[in-house]
Amino acid sequence: MSKSLGRRDFLKGAAAVAAGGAAAIPAVAAAWTQEAAPATPVLGPGPVPFTLRVNGKDHAVNLEPRATLLDALRGPLGLTGPKEVCDRGACGACAVLLDGVPASSCMVLALDAEGREITTVEGLAGPDGKPHPLQEAFVREDALQCGFCTPGMVTSCAGLLRRNPDPTAEEVRDALSGNLCRCGTYPRIVKACRSAAAAMKGGR
Amino acid sequence: MKPFSYARPASREEAVRLLSPTARPKGGGYDLLDLAKNGVSTPGTMVSLAAVPEMGKAWTGDHGETYLGGRMTLADLATLPAVRAACPVVADAAAEAATPLVRATATLAGNLLQRPRCTYFRDPFFECRKRGGAACPAMEGDHAEGAILGNRLCCAVHPSNLAAALLAAGAELRILTGVDGKGEPTWRTAAVDPAFFVAPEEDPLREARIGPGELVFDAVVPPCPSSAYVEVNQKASFDWASAAAAVVLEMDGGKVARARVALGAAAPVPLLSEAAAAALAGKAPGAKAAEAAAEAAVAGATPLRDNAHRVQHLRVCVKRAVLLAAGRGR
Ligand SMILES: Cc1cc2nc3c(=O)[nH]c(=O)nc-3n(C[C@H](O)[C@H](O)[C@H](O)COP(=O)(O)OP(=O)(O)OC[C@H]3O[C@@H](n4cnc5c(N)ncnc54)[C@H](O)[C@@H]3O)c2cc1C
Ligand code: FES
Ligand code: FES
Numbered sequence: 001m002s003k004s005l006g007r008r009d010f011l012k013g014a015a016a017v018a019a020g021g022a023a024a025i026p027a028v029a030a031a032w033t034q035e036a037a038p039a040t041p042v043l044g045p046g047p048v049p050f051t052l053r054v055n056g057k058d059h060a061v062n063l064e065p066r067a068t069l070l071d072a073l074r075g076p077l078g079l080t081g082p083k084e085v086c087d088r089g090a091c092g093a094c095a096v097l098l099d100g101v102p103a104s105s106c107m108v109l110a111l112d113a114e115g116r117e118i119t120t121v122e123g124l125a126g127p128d129g130k131p132h133p134l135q136e137a138f139v140r141e142d143a144l145q146c147g148f149c150t151p152g153m154v155t156s157c158a159g160l161l162r163r164n165p166d167p168t169a170e171e172v173r174d175a176l177s178g179n180l181c182r183c184g185t186y187p188r189i190v191k192a193c194r195s196a197a198a199a200m201k202g203g204r
Numbered sequence: 205m206k207p208f209s210y211a212r213p214a215s216r217e218e219a220v221r222l223l224s225p226t227a228r229p230k231g232g233g234y235d236l237l238d239l240a241k242n243g244v245s246t247p248g249t250m251v252s253l254a255a256v257p258e259m260g261k262a263w264t265g266d267h268g269e270t271y272l273g274g275r276m277t278l279a280d281l282a283t284l285p286a287v288r289a290a291c292p293v294v295a296d297a298a299a300e301a302a303t304p305l306v307r308a309t310a311t312l313a314g315n316l317l318q319r320p321r322c323t324y325f326r327d328p329f330f331e332c333r334k335r336g337g338a339a340c341p342a343m344e345g346d347h348a349e350g351a352i353l354g355n356r357l358c359c360a361v362h363p364s365n366l367a368a369a370l371l372a373a374g375a376e377l378r379i380l381t382g383v384d385g386k387g388e389p390t391w392r393t394a395a396v397d398p399a400f401f402v403a404p405e406e407d408p409l410r411e412a413r414i415g416p417g418e419l420v421f422d423a424v425v426p427p428c429p430s431s432a433y434v435e436v437n438q439k440a441s442f443d444w445a446s447a448a449a450a451v452v453l454e455m456d457g458g459k460v461a462r463a464r465v466a467l468g469a470a471a472p473v474p475l476l477s478e479a480a481a482a483a484l485a486g487k488a489p490g491a492k493a494a495e496a497a498a499e500a501a502v503a504g505a506t507p508l509r510d511n512a513h514r515v516q517h518l519r520v521c522v523k524r525a526v527l528l529a530a531g532r533g534r
Contacts (some may be wrong), residue, residue: 040218042249045207065210065250068237087241089234092305101279104305107237109230111210112252156305177441178303 043111050114054079055123061110069105069113070094073120081121081151092179095152095159096120102159104178121151124158134158137196138189145183152179157193166197205240209249215256216421217389220380222251225416229253231275231311235318242326244319244335253311259421262287268427274420278307278315281366292532293431293450297369300435303442313420315366316396317412320472321444322350322360333358333408343508349444352507352514354471358404359508361469362411365448368468369433370396371476372450373425380419391421401473411473428452429533434525435468436517445469447517449501451525453489455534460484460493465526467501470518477501480522489530491523498522 044065052059052069054077061076070087073079073096082105083093089107096105097119105113124132134154137143144150153176160167160175167175172190181189211227213219223229226248230236233250240246253259253275262284263271270290272281281287281298288295301307301315324330324341331337340358342350350359362368375396380389394400394413402410414420431452437443448468454461465480479500487493498519505515 040211040213040222042209042211042222044209048210064207066205066207066240088238089306092303095305098308101308102305103308107232107234107306108309109210109233109237109250109252111212112230112233112254174441175304178305 048111050111052077052110052113052118053116054118055120063110065109065111067110069096069108069110069118072110072113073105073118079120079122082155083148083151085148090180091149092152092156092176093149095155095179097155097159100159100162102156102175119155119158121155124154132158132196133199134161134193134196137192137199141188141192141195143185143188143192145185149179149181149183149185153181153189157189157196160193161197161200165201167194169194205237206243206246208240208246210252211249212252212255216259216380216419217383217387219251219253219256220389220417220419221383222249223417223419224249227251228416229313229419231314232277232306232309233314234306234310235314238326239319243328244326253419264290265424270425270427272312272423272425274313274422275311278302278310278312278366279304281312282307289429291369291373291425291428291431293369293373293428293433293452293529294366294425296433297365297448297450300433300445300448301365312366312423315364316370316420316423317414318364319411320360321363325360333404334360336409346510347508348510349446350508350511351471352502352505352511352518353467353475354403354473355506355508356405358408358472360472362401362472362474363444363469364474365433365435365445365468367396367401367474368448368450368466370423370425371398371401371474372433372452372464372466373428373431374452374464375423375425377423378421379414380421381415382417396423398473398476404472430455430529432525432528432532433468434521434528436521447514447521449518449521449525451522451529453484453526453529455489455530458488460487460489463497463526465497465501465522467518467522470514477522479503484526489526491527494523494526494530497526 047062049062085091085093087106089104094106095102099117172193228247230250230252259273259275261273278298325332325334342359351361377394380391382390433450435445435448450466452464463481463484465477467475480497483496483500501522
């Protein structure tokens with residue numbers, strides 16, 4: 001029982017309740033007004049040239065569609081801050097910021113990160129190379145043992161402080177619940193995150 | 205992962221046009237990539253929905269219903285105040301799922317349509333009915349996290365938090381089926397009810413009744429302010445549910461006029477417990493009625509050698525979800 005679906009029927013009476021701010025009824029896609037929409041290219045399975053914007057710079061890459069963002073970062077881009085541990089989205093060692101929000105780069109296709117602002121732990125330091133207040137706080141609070149989880153921890157903390165500059169310990173624990181530390185340094189990580197928040201409020 | 209192709213259409217018509225039995229829609233890709241990395245299944249083409257504009261948003265309709273776009277992230281479902289107010293059962297279920305890193309990119313439709321998490325299913329080394337095998341090795345092997353209901357042929361539990369929530373809420377999916385001669389999408393609706401899910405007895409190879417060329421555009425959720433989703437986990441955060449209950453109450457004064465009680469992580473498909481709903485109808489939703497509903501929900505349980513604890517977990521979830529739902533929307 002397939003019906004034809006007009007755009008107006010489809011969204012009639014519907015008002016945007018949120019998500020992404022402004023937005024009333026979505027703009028009419030080209031396909032609605034033209035005879036036939038320009039066909040979307042199907043890329044691959046061989047290497048595909050595209051651009052990734054990482055730590056404020058555009059990088060040309062040539063990768064198969066099956067390459068994950070983590071593959072791209074650690075391989076051709078030589079950014080080994082994000083770590084590969086579980087490779088299944090279960091540990092947070094590979095966390096990067098995607099448009100400012102922490103995500104597991106092992107479960108994101110590199111092609112899906114095209115056009116997005118990618119920040120790795122390498123990109124958190126200031127332009128002069130001065131460590132980010134979070135990085136300083138991790139050192140100050142001795143918030144690591146082996147350090148393998150640390151880039152992901154710092155990145156998740158950075159994402160948290162962007163949306164919540166003054167988190168409670170509970171909020172830090174919640175934001176870090178996808179980051180595992182085998183060495184068990186959690187209490188110090190929570191302390192470091194809040195210490196960095198305090199330092200950043202103080203204008204550092 | 206085996207090689208595959210990739211497309212990123214910019215409209216829903218283009219997206220549905222690209223789908224085929226081998227070209228699969230990709231939301232967050234959490235399940236598709238996991239299955240591909242484990243060598244269980246790899247589509248020929250992944251059709252990323254990331255650029256389809258309308259599917260990432262929520263809308264409110266004329267009658268208070270909420271339209272939840274098929275690629276809304278679990279993070280948005282968990283945090284948007286309008287979703288929480290209109291259908292808290294959905295917001296709870298999204299908030300309880302996985303971790304912040306997962307919720308940032310995993311999507312509504314992908315969560316609903318994810319495959320089971322049973323270790324044996326996810327490891328091609330083992331025979332598994334869900335991969336066409338003749339036996340379920342979990343029956344004799346590790347089934348501590350297995351089903352306690354409907355577990356005769358296969359004891360993998362349905363993994364999706366949102367499936368239980370949408371089932372309790374009586375949501376309806378709007379599914380795009382193709383594009384007609386004028387370039388307009390054709391569609392059908394599918395209620396998220398017990399008939400939407402496919403039990404192993406009918407077909408072990410799938411869990412949901414949706415065709416390979418079909419695209420879940422959105423889920424329409426009737427207003428259900430007195431609702432809640434509660435799960436019990438072994439770990440306080442991060443963990444998969446050991447049991448889950450989604451409860452929607454329609455109140456009439458101080459009494460329950462009608463209830464829908466969905467059980468998650470209990471059977472190979474999410475279950476709607478008529479018996480639990482009947483135990484609540486006409487009653488004040490206090491501790492006594494909640495306990496009666498919990499007892500009714502687990503009445504037919506057939507726990508396996510190592511998972512009887514999940515019966516008690518399910519009882520606790522139903523009771524808590526009833527009490528939480530009763531305190532809301534009044
Ligand atoms: C550490 C960890 C913990 C987790 N814990 C939980 C948990 O507690 N509860 C829980 O529910 N889940 C949990 N998950 C699973 C996770 O939530 C799912 O894998 C995720 O939600 C899938 O969504 P996705 O958008 O990434 O799906 P995808 O992988 O993109 O898609 C999954 C399936 O849906 C299909 N699909 C996607 N979008 C559409 C559409 N619009 N129309 C038609 N078909 C579509 C795809 O083709 C595919 O078959 C966990 C995962 C991890 C890694
Ligand atoms: S390596 Fe990506 S989450 Fe573990
Ligand atoms: S410091 Fe070793 S894993 Fe966290």
